[in-house]
Structure formats: C-alpha cells, structure tokens
Amino acid sequence: MRYQVHFSANYETGQYGWTTELETVKKQIDWMLRSLQTDYIDYGFIHCLDTQSDWEDYQKNGILEFLLEQKKQGVVRHIGLSTHTPALANMVLDTGLVDQMMFSINPGYDYHHGDYAKGSADERMALYRRYETEGIGISVMKPFSGGQLLDEKTSPFGKALTMYQCIQYALDKPGVLTVLPGIRNVEDVRQLLGFLEVSPEERDYSVLGTFTPQDALGSCVYCNHCQPCPAGLNIGLINKYYDLSTAGDTMAADHYAKLEKHASDCVNCGHCSDRCPFQVNQPEKMKQVASYFQK
Ligand code: SF4
Ligand code: SF4
Structure with a gap:
C-alpha cells in the first residue's frame, strides 16, 4: 500500500476543497491519517499550486514548514508537488525538496487548449525533460483534459481522441511513470485497463500531426509512428x-x-x-x- 496525501486538500465540507490556512491543513492531515489508519505517508504533496503567490502563501502560512517537519519526524517519506504550471514547477524544483510530481499532460494543454494549458509547447517539453534528468517521476493527471478530448463536440481539435491514445501520448513524455485518470466506477477501471490489451495501432496518436501548432512542429515527440526504420534504429x-x-x-x-x-x-x-x-x-x-x- 502506498499513501499519497495532499497538504492543502480540504474535505471539511464533505466535498473537495483547497486551503492555505495552516490550522485547517493540520486538522485535515490528522483526519486523513486516522481515516486511512496509517501513521505514515509515502508521498506528502505540496498541493495544487499554480502561481507564485500560491507558493509564497504556502511558505508564509507555515504549511511548507509543517510538511518538512512531518518529513523530519518520519511521518512523510517523500515530498511531491502537484501543479499545472511549468513556471511554478520550475520554481519549486529549484528548492531541491521535491522527489515526485503530479502534472497535467495531454495534447490539449501541450498545444495551447484548455483551462490548464500553461506555457508554450517548448516550455512544457523542456519541463518534462527536466523531471527525467533530475530523476523526478511524474504521475500524470488530467490525461483527457477533464474528458474534453474524448468527445468531438468538446475537443478543441474538433476531433475526438480515445482514452488509449491520450494515455500513450502521456506515457511517451520524458519523466512520466504513470497516468492517473479520474474514475467513477468499476466499469471505468475496466475500460482503462483495456489499454494493456489493445494493439499499438489503437494507441497510435499520430492523428495529432494534423492539428499540431507551429511551435510544436519539427520536434520529435518520441511516438515512433515512423517505424519501422529499414536500418533498425529505434x-x-x-x-x-x-x-x-x-x-x-x-x-x-x-x-x-x-x-x-x-x-x-x-x-x-x-x-x-x-x-x-x-x-x-x-x-x-x-x-x-x-x-x-x-x-
Ligand atoms: S520522428 Fe518518428 S518518433 Fe519522432 S515525432 Fe516523428 S514519427 Fe514520432
Ligand atoms: S535509416 Fe535514417 S532516414 Fe531511414 S528511416 Fe532510419 S532513421 Fe530514418
């Protein structure tokens, strides 16, 4: 069993919320440890920061200090960061505190479409390379852009992609260890696990080439759609x-x-x-x- 707990998630109302108020964070962590019946957390996450002011509040209000103290006491084993913003990710990575990331990766966000499409295609790819280079694994969130990419009526490209194309797209990015789509029920889990059974053709996302923006053209995305190479190169x-x-x-x-x-x-x-x-x-x-x- 691996526990990932987010320092700033707030379930006080029974619904998911977010807070940078220290006493609430402390109460929530205490509640989560009791509910999970654990005295340790594998990954304690600096949770959902997207702007410099979020990060400043996180430090000023003592939440970072609280998280570091939990690590010192052995309650938290590793520190993670969840964010949608490359600039913020780079800022926090510079502290050297973070071992693990949650980051939103999908073709929409990478190609300037959607609420969390932060940063240029190049900036985002450079960040993925930074993660891999520094040995920081990424758990991908929002691989379907909140479901938008799966329906041609909501897809910013006017074409639906499949779950399997989106999962493969995320897995091909440097630094990515795993993809964590939201699930509602057992049927969702079954459908997702279908990824392990489908053919490479069903995972192929080369259709993206027809709507790749100018700034992302000409850069290899490691999809291997060009295989086979007659000389045997990967x-x-x-x-x-x-x-x-x-x-x-x-x-x-x-x-x-x-x-x-x-x-x-x-x-x-x-x-x-x-x-x-x-x-x-x-x-x-x-x-x-x-x-x-x-x-
Ligand atoms: S060169 Fe090959 S691996 Fe790179 S983006 Fe093009 S098709 Fe994909
Ligand atoms: S031999 Fe060179 S040019 Fe030909 S497919 Fe392989 S990598 Fe491409």
Whole structure:
C-alpha cells in the first residue's frame, strides 16, 4: 500500500476543497491519517499550486514548514508537488525538496487548449525533460483534459481522441511513470485497463500531426509512428536520449551507448520523415545526434 496525501486538500465540507490556512491543513492531515489508519505517508504533496503567490502563501502560512517537519519526524517519506504550471514547477524544483510530481499532460494543454494549458509547447517539453534528468517521476493527471478530448463536440481539435491514445501520448513524455485518470466506477477501471490489451495501432496518436501548432512542429515527440526504420534504429528512443543528454541528463549517454543501433547507422533513406506527422527532419537530426554522441 502506498499513501499519497495532499497538504492543502480540504474535505471539511464533505466535498473537495483547497486551503492555505495552516490550522485547517493540520486538522485535515490528522483526519486523513486516522481515516486511512496509517501513521505514515509515502508521498506528502505540496498541493495544487499554480502561481507564485500560491507558493509564497504556502511558505508564509507555515504549511511548507509543517510538511518538512512531518518529513523530519518520519511521518512523510517523500515530498511531491502537484501543479499545472511549468513556471511554478520550475520554481519549486529549484528548492531541491521535491522527489515526485503530479502534472497535467495531454495534447490539449501541450498545444495551447484548455483551462490548464500553461506555457508554450517548448516550455512544457523542456519541463518534462527536466523531471527525467533530475530523476523526478511524474504521475500524470488530467490525461483527457477533464474528458474534453474524448468527445468531438468538446475537443478543441474538433476531433475526438480515445482514452488509449491520450494515455500513450502521456506515457511517451520524458519523466512520466504513470497516468492517473479520474474514475467513477468499476466499469471505468475496466475500460482503462483495456489499454494493456489493445494493439499499438489503437494507441497510435499520430492523428495529432494534423492539428499540431507551429511551435510544436519539427520536434520529435518520441511516438515512433515512423517505424519501422529499414536500418533498425529505434528513432523515438534515440531522439529522447539525445534531448535528455543535451538537457543535462548524465545517464542518457550511457543508455544511448547501450542501444543496438545508433544514429551513425542511419542510411538517410528518408522513410521516417515521410511518415512523421510532426514534420521532423530525421535524417538531419540523426547526423546531429551522431556527431554529438560520436556514434
Ligand atoms: S520522428 Fe516523428 S514519427 Fe518518428 S518518433 Fe519522432 S515525432 Fe514520432
Ligand atoms: S532516414 Fe535514417 S532513421 Fe530514418 S528511416 Fe531511414 S535509416 Fe532510419
């Protein structure tokens, strides 16, 4: 059993609420520990901060201090952060306190659509790389943008995506460990678990290439839609290791070295570029990667 408890979630009224009032937070944590019949929390989360002023209140009101004290006493084992905002995430990550993240990832938010579409596509991808580089795992929240993406009438793209496409999209992002959609009942759980059974074609989200905004075109999203490569390269993984290594991930070069085929094995056939929905010029990128890793 793993417990994840959010310091600032407030269920006093019987409904979910949010508070930065210290005494309420203390009472709520006490109530949650008693209700869960536990004397420890695996992940104590700095909960749902989206602006600099949220973060300032969190510190000024003593909630961060309370959380750190709980960690010192062994009640909390790791500290997490839940946010929708890249700028705030970077600010809190700079403190070095956080081991785990909850972050909202879906094609809508990454492509400027929806209430929590914070930051540019590049800024968001750079953040995912930062998580992976610093060994901070992401649990993805809102993978379907609150359900909007699953219905063509509400999807900002005018086309519905499936749950499985959205889950695969999130899982392909650097740093992502798991995807946590909201569930209402057992049937929802059954449907979600269907992800483990469906074919790669049913998880393929390359349709996104038809509505990718300009600032996200030309960047590899590691989807591997361009496979198979006649030279046997794992194109998505090669791109991911390159991007992570250039972002400062010290493990990425080792992972790259262990691949069976490297960018230098590219025969420049252009098959991948023809297939890529995101307009990535992979033969050029492979030259860049081979020169960077000398392999
Ligand atoms: S080159 Fe294009 S199709 Fe291939 S993995 Fe990258 S984004 Fe996907
Ligand atoms: S251009 Fe290179 S990476 Fe792309 S399919 Fe051909 S050999 Fe593979």
